[in-house]
Amino acid sequence: MPFQKQNYFQRRTKPKGPRANERIRAAEVQVISSDGKNLGTLSTQEAINIARQEGLDLIEISPNANPPVCKIIDIGKYKYDQQKKAHKAKKKQKIMNLKEIKLRPVTEIHDYNFKIKNAKKFLTKGDKVKFTVQFRGREMQHTNLGYELMSRIIADTASLGKIEVRPKFEGRQIIMIIQPL
Numbered sequence: 001m002p003f004q005k006q007n008y009f010q011r012r013t014k015p016k017g018p019r020a021n022e023r024i025r026a027a028e029v030q031v032i033s034s035d036g037k038n039l040g041t042l043s044t045q046e047a048i049n050i051a052r053q054e055g056l057d058l059i060e061i062s063p064n065a066n067p068p069v070c071k072i073i074d075i076g077k078y079k080y081d082q083q084k085k086a087h088k089a090k091k092k093q094k095i096m097n098l099k100e101i102k103l104r105p106v107t108e109i110h111d112y113n114f115k116i117k118n119a120k121k122f123l124t125k126g127d128k129v130k131f132t133v134q135f136r137g138r139e140m141q142h143t144n145l146g147y148e149l150m151s152r153i154i155a156d157t158a159s160l161g162k163i164e165v166r167p168k169f170e171g172r173q174i175i176m177i178i179q180p181l
Contacts, residue, residue: 017082019060020075021048029070031058041067098177100130105145112149116156123160123180133174146174154178 019025024044031039031047034056042050044058051058051072059078062069071078099122101115119129131153133146150167157178165177 026068032071034072097127131176
């Protein structure tokens, strides 16, 4: 006889979705019929019997209510509708990314224009843009150049975005975040 490995620490997965039929723990439940009428508070077993007579399931809709609210519907249809709702909500949500653009206080005008063009492209897509002006060595004495650069950026991107985080000095760099309008 071959050796069979027993998995003692196997994880028990919780059943997904709402409790239905015999899994409902409450003694009494508020019942809503399949056509939307309120049947009032019934014992759980009585409600399950009514659901079975209609050929449907008793599903716990609001488990935290007192008494819990249950509805008589087909569990497959209910799960399908929930899945559709979740898919629709996920489709509508907008994922916002943070794009970073790094500059130096001595950045030439052509490079500056190129980076501003990219920032405008990011803002029109709906992404936030983080501007970083980095200082090296003796540039630290001229932080005013960095702040001037930031004010120029604010003026150039004013039509597409507004400031979320004002320019602030952190270590050897000035940081600012602009979000789309």
